[in-house]
Amino acid sequence: MSGETVITVVGNLVDDPELRFTPAGAAVAKFRVASTPRKFNRDTNAWEDDKDGSLFLSCSVWRQQAENAAESLAKGMRVVVVGRLKQRSYEDREGVKRTVFELEVDEVAPSLRNATAKVTRTGAGGGGRQQYEQARQASSREGLDDPWGSGVPGTGPAGGREAWAEEPPF
Secondary structure (H helix, E strand, O other): OOOOEEEEEEEEEOOOOEEEEOOOOOEEEEEEEEEOOEEEEOOOOEEEEOHHHOEEEEEEEEHHHHHHHHHHOOOOOEEEEEEEEEEEEEEOOOOOEEEEEEEEEEEEEEOOOOOOOOOOOOOOOOOHHHHHHHHHHHHHHHOOOOOOOOOOOOOOHHHHOOOOOOOOOO
């Protein structure tokens, strides 16, 4: 959407992602990320955390990605989170007005800066391969060569022949 503030935050998970389900059955995982800037101390000749500059951000991720995050991420892990920053105001129990900032997550992944990860496709949620196969089957039924082309047979990649020998590039 236009006018939204999209940010990327790199930091550590403060707690394990908490997975819940809405009454309609949609999965939502909530977690907090702490991002602490570092600065070089010339006196000690070492990098130090800037404790006063720490950012703690509540995050929420939805649907299949929520289930994947809850299964894959744990407290203390370094993560990269991309999402839309939202501001919400409310009154607490004492009647004091409060404002919080939250991140509606679009993408979340473990940081590979100091770790390794093995990625496993879940096969759920209509991933790229499934969408590719469905489009290819639909184009065959309609007599089209390229499911993403102009709709004119023979105008797709490689003159209407499949451009990928075995797997699509995703």
